[in-house]
Amino acid sequence: MAERFDMSVKFAGLKLANPVFTASGTCGYADELADFLDVDALGGFITKSITLKPRKGNPTPRIVETDAGMLNAIGLANVGLERFVAEKLPVIARMKSAVFVNVAGTTIEEYVAVVERLAEEKAIAGFELNISCPNVKKGGISFGTDPAQVEEITRAVKKACGSKVLIVKLAPAVTDISVTARAAVAGGADALSLINTFTAMVIDIETRRPVLANRTGGLSGPAIKPVAVYLVNKVYREVAREAGIPLLGLGGIRSAADAVEFLIAGATAVAIGTASFVEPDCATQVVAGLREYCLRKKIARLDELTGSLHEPA
């Protein structure tokens, strides 16, 4: 039996049982994971991106494996707002973990419509704004790269989301991520999550065609982890620390050691994405490993770790 250790963290005014989330688009709508882990033992759960209307998504192949990572071009396939409310929300409502609905769209009005419909739902702790999906032709990533638009959409959604927490998910492939981070904070974001995937391509040299039907896809997995750690640290130092805004760090995490790196870099919480495909109970393993790390390092509270990076020797 493990020693008792309080794993809880405060995240944008919420008290979470622990700092480990499952990432949007990599954990279904919760019931798919239930055979493998106790979904109530997660710090947070983030749904697949929900759009106003259902989206079929892209043709296949939608994924391809790369060295230490994968590309996906799912195309935000999702059941749409109405079926989400009718079919998925009741399942989510039974979860004890904090649930965040990831919202995507092609216009600001679409984002606002989804958030308005869900803002009063008790089952939901907050929203994650996906303004950084590389796989939809319209809108999507363009929102996430233009700081003026980031601020505008954040402000509009914040107005619609009532008392719920608003997390804005940042695109990594920008000249200076602190510029978009600042724009989201100016627009009223309660928290920032980073990073989403990098647009990438794999070519079949026999056919000289891109492997993915969508030509390009988002790179995720261990390959992007060092970049994600750097970007979390940059946003922490340049924006979040001063603004008092918590960061949700993600990108390639598959172990507690990976998660600790993100916390030291400046994250208050972390999310597991691609690694859940390989080990469906990765998130709860990371929780257990974090506890061990804290006990071994005699850390009293997890938030001591956040942003505790020392200068190079």
Add this chain to the structure above:
Amino acid sequence: MTRKHASRKKGSHTGTVLSNVQAGECFWKLRLRFDGEAARAFAGFTPGQFIQFDVSDLAIPSTGSIPTALLDGARRNVLLRRPFSFSDVTADADTTTADLLYCIVGPASLRMTTLREGDTAHLIGPLGNGFAVPEGKQTALLVVGGMGLPPIRCLAKSLSIEHPDIETVAFIGSRTVNALPLEERPARFDKGMSLSVPTFATLGVPSMVATDDGSAGHQGPVTECLSQWLRENPDRPREEVIVYACGPERMLAAVAQIANAKEIDCQVSMERRMACGIGLCQSCAIECRVVGSDETIYKLCCQDGPVFDAREVVFGADDA
């Protein structure tokens, strides 16, 4: 119609490698033993279901034994699990053994060849929906294309045990005879329907072989054999016949066309690249018709399939 679902309980399991040998020109055979909870989980395995195999911690064979065509691919790391079906599952009192037939096509299958007796295999399963046997069926027509053989072999065995009353025949197609994962090669393949292929003959299932290059059996697509059989057996009531198929998508499309035109039930086992195999990622989309509408929707190969009713699938190119 009763759809026989296997136990819905899927999980992370380990198996012990009993043997792992090259069993033919193009394929290897891995035999696994499951104990305890895993034995119970896989005792409920339905033919057509699959597993997700984690091979990321397996070694690469020494360079000398890597086929030249795979040398570049061998250097790639493996991150994701790989989907495989079982060709045979035998449940005893406390243990369940399962056979996995695999072709070496890339970094994961190459690594699998280094598994040795006594090694531990990490897998998730049983996954997806397997083949179902609706009530009232008297004749089962099994159609195989190349590496589509394992789940059909598994089905043939289960039909022979659980539905001995159903007359079962197999149509086995391949590019060339050496690309068929047959453990025992007959001295000669009969041109017509016969018991010359031991893999099926030992189950009492007659079969007919077709190869594109004429290296065995009928020269031409396997669907010609299926059509011919249907022409020669016109007296069977259509509702008592069922076709089961697994192979390249083009073949499945042709089989489905034949079955649908004759209004014969047909179940096809589909393949997609899978990142998770358990419904988390939506990578394995299969375009399906919606009854009473021109619209199509994407279903998930790993959760709604891999076995689908041939009438609902909108076939496309192979997902290679």
